[in-house]
Amino acid sequence: MKKKLLGVLAATMLFATACGDDGGDTGNNEEGGGEAEGSEGAELDDLFVTVATGGTSGVYYPIGGAISTILESELGIDSSVQATGASVENINLIENGRAELAITMADAVQQAYEGSGAFDGEEPTDNLRGMASLYPNFVQVVTTEDSGIESIEDLEGMTVGVGAPNSGVELNARMVLEAYGMSYDDIDEDYLSYAEAIDQIKNGMVDAAFVTSGVPNATVIDLDTTHDAKIIPIEGEAMEYLEENYPFFSAETIPAGEYNNDEDIPTAAIMNVLLVSNDLSEDEVYEMTKALFDNLENIQGSHNAAQDITLDTVETGMPVPLHPGAERYFEEVGALE
Missing domain, CATH: 3.40.190.10 (Periplasmic binding protein-like II)
Structure with a gap:
């Protein structure tokens, strides 16, 4: 009798678990957010984002610092700012997986994308993706x-x-x-x-x-x-x-x-443009882009030049495709033509 009762209970629990799984998946698909964003937040906690900038006396460094601070405070992402030789080095850091975000000049990005100029003789880095254009x-x-x-x-x-x-x-x-x-x-x-x-x-x-x-x-x-x-x-x-x-x-x-x-x-x-690693998922980049532009005043306050960063110019002079996550956010807020 006990064995029979245990068998019934086990079957009932398996049935309930199966129904719970189906209901969870259906709910996520139908709602298109909500619980999915919560689980994505947990994944963001596991990220470490290096922001490649320039010399400490330049403009890139304080702007990169503001970006890093927002990612940490708003999304709980561990982040660091790296002083570099700027554009060409930053592109190589992104390409080699040693940085997740990088501030660069559009001319260097275009040359890397095409395999010309400073990147002449190298394979075009056609997997470069932009998060946003910043300022001139x-x-x-x-x-x-x-x-x-x-x-x-x-x-x-x-x-x-x-x-x-x-x-x-x-x-x-x-x-x-x-x-x-x-x-x-x-x-x-x-x-x-x-x-x-x-x-x-x-x-x-x-x-x-x-x-x-x-x-x-x-x-x-x-x-x-x-x-x-x-x-x-x-x-x-x-x-x-x-x-x-x-x-x-x-x-x-x-x-x-x-x-x-x-x-x-x-x-x-x-x-100047902000590149983002193409290895990051659409959801990860969406959340990062949203956090940065929801707190744009903090970036604008990092340097006088950053006051020119606005939603109106996120695509201006961008020489490579936007990352799907950034594109999704900008489409939501009506920033893309």
């Missing part, structure tokens, strides 16, 4: 009032800081010189980060430096405290050449008053 970087050719340099052509024969090798700054330096019919053969190039180059301008060892960043840039402000800093314009036929041959460039102006400039300074600009 301004190409700033920085010198001092007493240098005698008034134009890009005046850099001929001068010692010029062109950025760390294969950095986004260095790629820009080559393109801008090309637009003026020049190359490294015409200058004494010095492969210094822009922070190092600005220090060498102070010491009289470098005549000018390429600084590609948001504005204002802290190193340029620092130079202006001891010297009269000056930014050389990029305009006219050279600017037209850049837009025609490198469509990630756009003609912009550095507004009067950003430094000690009384007037707007015409120059070239390139969008």
Whole structure:
């Protein structure tokens, strides 16, 4: 009798368990969220997200810090900020699985995607995916009032800081010189980060430096405290050449008053973009994108340049496809055309 009763109870429990499983699956499919988001949150707890940025004196680093803080506080994700040599290194970190998010310049991303420029001879990294376009970087050719340099052509024969090798700054330096019919053969190039180059301008060892960043840039402000800093314009036929041959460039102006400039300074600009690892799932990237843009004011407060990050420009100048998770979020909030 006991054996028979135990058998009935066991069968009843198996039946109840089976019904419970079916009901759970059906509920998740029909609701399309709710419990699924809760389980996804548990998976997010297991993530470690490295945010690849740039030098600690640049703009990428504080913005990356704000991103990392939001992921930790809002989603419980363990995250760290990594100082790097910026764009090209960041792309390689994403590609090699050593970073999950990376701030890069659109020109470097396009070259990696196509296997051109700094990535010439390499297999195109066509699995790169974007989370969002961020803010424009301004190409700033920085010198001092007493240098005698008034134009890009005046850099001929001068010692010029062109950025760390294969950095986004260095790629820009080559393109801008090309637009003026020049190359490294015409200058004494010095492969210094822009922070190092600005220090060498102070010491009289470098005549000018390429600084590609948001504005204002802290190193340029620092130079202006001891010297009269000056930014050389990029305009006219050279600017037209850049837009025609490198469509990630756009003609912009550095507004009067950003430094000690009384007037707007015409120059070239390139969008900065946030890349995300294609190894992350759609749900993971959706939650991360939502958290960042739900707390956008925290990112905008990390640096003056970040105030240009808005939902209106998340696709502007993005040279690679958006990750499906980011695309899903932006479609939900009406940010995509």
